[in-house]
Amino acid sequence: MTERRTVLIAPAWPYANGPRHIGHVVGFAVPGDVLARFWRLRGARVLMASGTDEHGTPITYEADKNGIPPKDFADRNNALIVDDLVRLGMTYDIFTRTTTANHYRVTQDLFLKLFERGYLVKKKQMGAFDPATGRTLPDRYIEGKCPICGYPEARGDQCDNCGNQLDPADLINPHQRGSDAPVEFHETEHFFFDLPAFGDQLKAWIEQHGNWRPNVRKYSLEYVRNLKPRAITRDLDWGVPVPLPGWEDNPSKKIYVWFDAVIGYLSASIEWAINSGKPDAWKEWWDNPESHHYYTMGKDNITFHTVMWPAILMGAGDLHLPDEIVASEFLHMEGRKFSTSRGQVIYVKDVLDQYDPDALRYYLMIAGPENQDTDFTWSEFVRRNNDELVATWGNLVHRTLVNAHRNFGAVPQPGNLTGIDESLIKEVEAALDEVAKHLQEARFQNALKLAMGIASRVNVYLGTEQPWHTIKSDRERAGTVLYVALRCVDNLKTMLTPFLPFSSQRLHAMLGYEDVIAPQPDVREFSENGASHTVITGEYEAVDRWRPSQLEPGRTLPAPQALFKRLDDVSEEEPPPSS
Ligand SMILES: [Zn+2]
Structure with a gap:
């Protein structure tokens, strides 16, 4: 290899709602680490940046169920996820969180940039609320009688009995999922991101990438055919404040979680630069047309990386667009979908407690x-x-x-x-x-x-x-x-x-080598404005070693050990005992 390449590895951000199962890490985590380790072995300057995605209604909903504040619930799950990823050997340069002051600042800066350029539009809509907390209720947290077939437990977005798509306002006797708590509907004002303004540019950009996997091109081109403005604020007290007069002090208006989560790739890179004592170093990846950016994820995440995030970057105007979108299909378990709620799941932790x-x-x-x-x-x-x-x-x-x-x-x-x-x-x-x-x-x-x-x-x-x-x-x-x-x-x-x-x-x-070819990550605490948070990071040397072996004759060889353990055969579909 002649020149030194600059490579960003951007694994999708795991949502901080519980530990990771193997259906998660097969998409974002292991493919990202394989790419990061490969490029470091080729001597490239690699930055692998991600973290836990901690805002949004599913977090507040689960935190309420557990009787704890959303931040405590996110803290608990961040610790579990960090542990899963470190044990898997994920060499993040930075794995941080979306609840840092740095992330809030970077998100608000990008929001303001898009606002100043006219890409954010205010619109009124009808919203569903929990009258007790004033929080938005997502469609799937609302239940009632189906107006079409009369099924008593239809969800706000769809009836599982007749299969029709529904609007929560159509339900008869709408109430909150799992309780009789009432639902209120009233008009609410929000900012929408003008995605259609980027439609032609996005289509041309996606079409340029003939090397993307077929699933990625297919979903993305279908999606850009029918773009609509997308809400980027919500009625919620948990999230990044909206940085505009009349909004920023309003405790029940926040930036929508999808918008702040994709910005995490940039904010984590900036945090890494600050933590490394070279505050401008992130620009070598983001303000550099020669750098190469890989995003790794499951297929349910594709359009956030081929439409929403690129549109934000295009709107901001001066940041590097994604180059490779590495999206996996789904991993099933014995022919069925992984489902945490149905106990149909294999956690990373449980596998690693038994196997290498x-x-x-x-x-x-x-x-x-x-x-x-x-x-x-x-x-x-x-x-x-x-x-x-x-x-x-x-x-x-x-x-x-x-x-x-x-x-x-x-x-x-x-x-x-x-x-x-x-x-x-x-x-x-x-x-x-x-x-x-x-x-x-x-x-x-x-x-x-x-x-x-x-x-x-x-x-x-x-x-x-x-x-x-x-x-x-x-x-x-x-x-x-x-x-x-x-x-x-x-x-x-x-x-x-x-x-x-x-x-x-x-x-x-x-x-007989004495140096490190496969470094492993560390967990450290970083402080910011007096608060500290956990970060996965590490010292990963990048030396061009992807070259034919030059093993010298005469070098002493230590006594070898077996590399892998044989596992007992299983006839039933359950984990084999480890020896
Ligand atoms: Zn129905």
Whole structure:
């Protein structure tokens, strides 16, 4: 690589309403970390910035149910989510929160910029309120009798019995979900973001990106065909204040959560720069046409990243637009949708209490919903772990290192390489470039399948050459074969590090290296205006290491350990016991 690239990794912001399940992290988290680790291994300047999304009615609703203030509820869930992400090895440069003073300021600045440029329009509409609190009631929190079929528990947005779309004002005897509390309707005034003003520009911009996944282009082009102004303020006491006279002191008008959440990518980057003591450093990513921005998410989040956020950036006028929209399809569980409310869920924490993070990361990336909805089953989790991580990659590493360590104690000095030795090395080195091309374009499964196929090839080579037999008659040839295999293993380690950082770091040490190839994140506290908040961050060296292995003969090799654990087979669809 000639020039140093500047790469922003922007994983979607998890909503602070509970711990993460594997259907969440397969979309925003692991793909984002794989890209961040890959680009750092190529020596790029990477900024991975995100945090928890903490405003909005679902937070106030759940906080009320728990009898605690919304901020306390968000604090509790932020801590759970931080723990999930750190244990998964997510190398955020900054993972912050939308309740920081910095985020409020950046959100208000962008609001004012759009207001001054005439992109915000005031409109009156009818709104549904809780008369006890004065808060807006979202459509789905209102229930009543369906005016069409008479079903008594129709929701404000739709009747589950007859399937008709409804308006909350149409319901007969509307009341709040789960109680008899009344609902009030009255006129209310709000600011709307003039999305249609950006319609042509958005359409042309989306059409330019022929490389986006088909789902991303399809949803986005459908959406821009029929843009309407979108409310960016709400009747709510929990959120970023509206920075205008007559509004900012009104305790029941706030900026709408969708607007402040997407601005988080920018505000987190600014916070990272401030925390690093280089307050303007965020501009290297945001005010730089040469930088490259990846956004990772589940498919339910696409239009926020291809329509709403780009329109805000276009309205602001001088900030870098998204380059890559890496959206996953949905992960199901035994054929059904993940659902926290129905207990149909597998939490990240519960998986990591029993299994290694690399086993989960591997499964999610090789068998996850990269291009189509997929199903998580425990039997497939066990099969992938045992057949692929243990029997293919782990076995290659193990027999190579055990034989080299036992017979030589070091990287053996090779004799003359045969044509077979040389062509294997060439094939593995060529794969290094191929895997890089796949990863640049976020084709994770192609990258992983290629690397695992190469691991199988090297296993076949060892099986044919049998250095464990040759050692008895021809020590030099056995040493040459093990040297070739060690170089291949070293190259495969580079290709697999973005996916399998924990085991790759252990392998790096077993190959006699003393430095860090796969850093892990830290949790720190940062203070601002006397209040402190938790941030995931880390020191992640970015050195161009995506190069063919130059393992020196003679380097001492420590005693190797197994990289992966075999799991017991399961016949029923439940988690296997861990050994
Ligand atoms: Zn109905």
